[in-house]
Amino acid sequence: MSIKLEELLKLPSLREAKVVAGKEGLAKLVSSISVLEYTEVDSLKEDLFNNDEFYGSEIVISALIMIKDDVEAQCRTIEHLHKVGEIGLILYYVGVFLPKIEERVIRLADRLGFTLIVMPEKEMSLRYSEVIYEVIEAIVKNDLASTSFVSEMVEQISGVPLQQRNMDTVLKILADRTRSSLVLANKNNQVIHAVTWPRTSTMDIFRTVEQYKDMVIDAVYREERDSLQPLFISKKVIAQEGIASMNLYIIKEKDSFERETAIQLAEVVQVFINLWGKHYDEISTAELMKAIMNDESVKMRRLANILNIDVSSIQMMWLMEVDNNFGAEKQLQKVREFIRQNFHVSLIDFYHQTLVILLDNSAIQEDSFQSANRLLDCLKEDEQTFTITICQNMNNTTDVQQAYLTCSEYTKMAKIIYPYKKIFSLQEINFAADCYHLINGGELAIDKALQPLSPIMEQANQQAEDLLSTLSVYLLEGNSRFQETADILYLHKNTIKYRIQRLAEILQYPVTKTPEIFQLYKAVAVYRMLTQLKEQ
CATH class of the missing domain: 3.40.1390.20 (HprK N-terminal domain-like)
Structure with missing residues (x-):
């Protein structure tokens, strides 16, 4: 439709x-x-x-x-x-x-x-x-x-954003097109995906699937219901790699549907599996991770129950990336062992080449950033550069999905703002997103953001560049500490002290004074991002 x-x-x-x-x-x-x-x-x-x-x-x-x-x-x-x-x-x-x-x-x-x-x-x-x-x-x-809708539906699905191109989305599109409820079950008749039409329907589709699990393939059954419109049910076989492994149940209230409609529904589902997804009936942590990230709620609950993982206890997500290939089993085993020793509930697997670590809040006597630092120490001998983004206060899987999407889109920007960091917080990723949107908001917005730096930039000499570099590191990575800033810049602590004092003279206020520091923090971040993007 x-x-x-x-x-x-x-x-x-x-x-x-x-x-x-x-x-x-x-x-x-x-x-x-x-x-x-x-x-x-x-x-x-x-x-x-x-x-x-x-x-x-x-x-x-x-x-x-x-x-x-x-x-x-x-x-x-x-x-x-x-x-x-x-x-x-x-x-x-x-x-x-x-x-x-x-x-x-x-x-x-x-x-x-x-x-x-x-x-x-x-x-x-x-x-x-x-x-x-x-x-x-x-x-x-x-x-x-137009009674034939397979090519139209495939075209529509191909236009869906990648993060939403999953089986739940496919079934919702098909349910809206045919005004029928759709259920995908594995060969053991366990429901993997289910979508009702209308969405507010209170029909017990799990009972219906169980009741009609032995029905003849391709037949259309009519179920009479007291004081309610009749149900029409059909079942189609879905194959994976040529082997029948799933059943698609088509359930429609009030009016029956043409057999051709059921054939086309099954064909669209089959095409989607062949083109964009495989192994929908598998029981593995990878499939559970995919179900969580793809917002496939029915599949997620089924797999979590089978794997005995309490998804509701997940309150934190770490996203782990490496500058080159992170496929070595040895490295993955190190991460799994470290997490097992420090957290009670966890789920670890790759999703789109990022190692996703979902955790509860049971870290042993330390905060999550200390734990992440210890993990990086364990991996140092592998001679690879790892970064970890920590997303805390994940109240539900929707928070996890949104955090992942934000990180996948803006972590690159965060690395521009914080080039010396190896561990990021979700708040820093969000801040990077704000800076990126500010830069794309036009010259007026950029000029306003950089205004706190204008007394320094007016110096227009090498000293000004040194001062801007020092101020950036001092605020963004040095935690406003002389020694940390000196270590990052490979300078003497007294050099940093002198430059910070000189900055206070130029700005006419201490660089740690509130609320001025908030404006300075954003200004140096925008300055870094602008400088880096211009060079690309």
Whole structure:
């Protein structure tokens, strides 16, 4: 039940609208339309986006009234919409409530490939209902005209962001397309993935799968239910590497479905496994790690139960990277042994070439950074450069997923800001992300961030460069300590003392004075990032 976005723009209600960003997204399929008006962006982040739902292939209508004067909040909203798979935003009442579309918002949407459509500006007579009605009508008509959907669904799945391209997402897309509940079970009839339609359905699909586990393949059974609409159930075989290993249950309320629909559903699932994933029925820590990171909740709970791992006890994640190949079994064994000796609950395995370590809070009489330092000491003899990012206060697997995505996107930026560090915190990664977004916010934002350094930069000589270098290390890696800074720069402690004193004279305040230190800290970070990015 999809139609390309560029086709929707030909509708009478959208004919006068303008595409201001993300034109590459016009070829994407639209399966639904929804309205977004929210009072608090922070609440939006917590309540709407931090769950296991996938909103892929939707186009969103909004006037952004509650954040009309907050460009930062507008950017965060677009980022969140993009992360959960929305393909675009139709903006209403620009020039009425929302003053204008800021260039920063347009650049972000272009970078993400997120289509930004603006309805006629300074027009109060616009109605959401006109666009909603015509878009839904176009989608339904397209659905009725096209009974074959395999190629369309594969195209839609291929356009899903990599971090969301998993079996749960596939089943949600297919469930929306066919308005049926879908369950994928292994050869022992253990449920691996399950999606209900509608999402609010309270039907006990586990009972249904158990009840019909011996049903004839490809048959369609009808189950009568007291005071409820009847159920129609069918079962298709899914193979891995040519061997039948899973069953796909198709469950639909009220109306039956064509056998051809069931065949196509199974074909899409089969194609996805062949192209993008394997071993969905395996029981291993690697598969459990993948299920956690891919937000495959049913599979995660099943594997965690079988492997006897209490996922709910996980409260911390370490992400371990190495500058060259980290595939040696010897190294991995060292990490496993160290973690086993220091933590009660742990899960360790590779995910996208990063060693992910999920832990509880049971480190022996030391904080996690001390533990990470000891681990790096254990690995020193391997003559490789390791870095560890520590993500604490992970209250649930959604926190783990979000932290991983943030780290995978911005750790490179953090290494630019903190080139001497081997252990990072999630807060430092988030800070690096803020600095990166600030730099991409335009020259005015950059000038404002660097303003605290202007008295030093005005010196315009070698001394100024030495002072900036010393100040950067002193604040960013030296923990505002003379000896630590001296050790990093291979200088005498008294040299550092002299330079810090000279900086205080130029700035006319001590470099550790609050709140000035907060501005200085960000300024030297932005300065480092700008300098490094210009050289690349």
